[in-house]
Amino acid sequence: MLTSTVCAALSAAGLGIALLTAYRKRFLAAIRIAAWSLIPIGLVMTGIVDWVQDLVLKPSVWAGFGVLALSALLFLIGRAAGRRTGGGRTERRAAQAASRGGAVEPAGSAPTLGPARAPDRPGTRRRGATGGDAEDFSDIEAILKKHGI
Structure with missing residues (x-):
């Protein structure tokens, strides 16, 4: 009974604020306020408030x-x-x-050997074998010498 009265008072106050807002020519805000203010009385009318009250107070x-x-x-x-x-x-x-x-296979039975490497082919050259890495290191050495390191 008390919750119904409180919800009705909240709705009435909200609708009053919505009317004042509409009077000030802020119609979109007034519509939003009116929508929010109708929620409490709608909850009372559907019986949800009584259900929540029984839920909370028992x-x-x-x-x-x-x-x-x-x-x-x-x-x-x-x-x-x-x-x-x-x-x-x-x-x-x-x-x-x-x-x-059958027997249970252990989880880590095979040792890991790392990534597989492709065998060298006779017609191909590997980058490390040609000195490509040496060029990279020469650039780094030049930068370090430039800065006096």
Whole structure:
């Protein structure tokens, strides 16, 4: 009852401000103010205010939110613990391999040898072999000498 009265008063005040704004020839602003001021009375008329009032003022609703928050927290803890211990993936992989009757392949079984290099072809020259790098270093040496380094 009190919330309905407060919402009606807010709407009436907003419409009064909208009228004053329209009187000052600021029609676009008056339309926006009128639109915002009609929201509280519209919420009362649809019953949303009563629903929100019941939602906010009932302790059982807050207890329900607490239970939902606890549930979400437990999900997050379980997920973080699963990532830390590596649980989930390795257990599933072992179960799949056991069902197939094969052994589990370790995750890092093959050593990495670095990027593969193409074999030298007889007709091609590599840049390092021709002295292209030497030209680059000569430019750098010239710059350093110029600055006295």
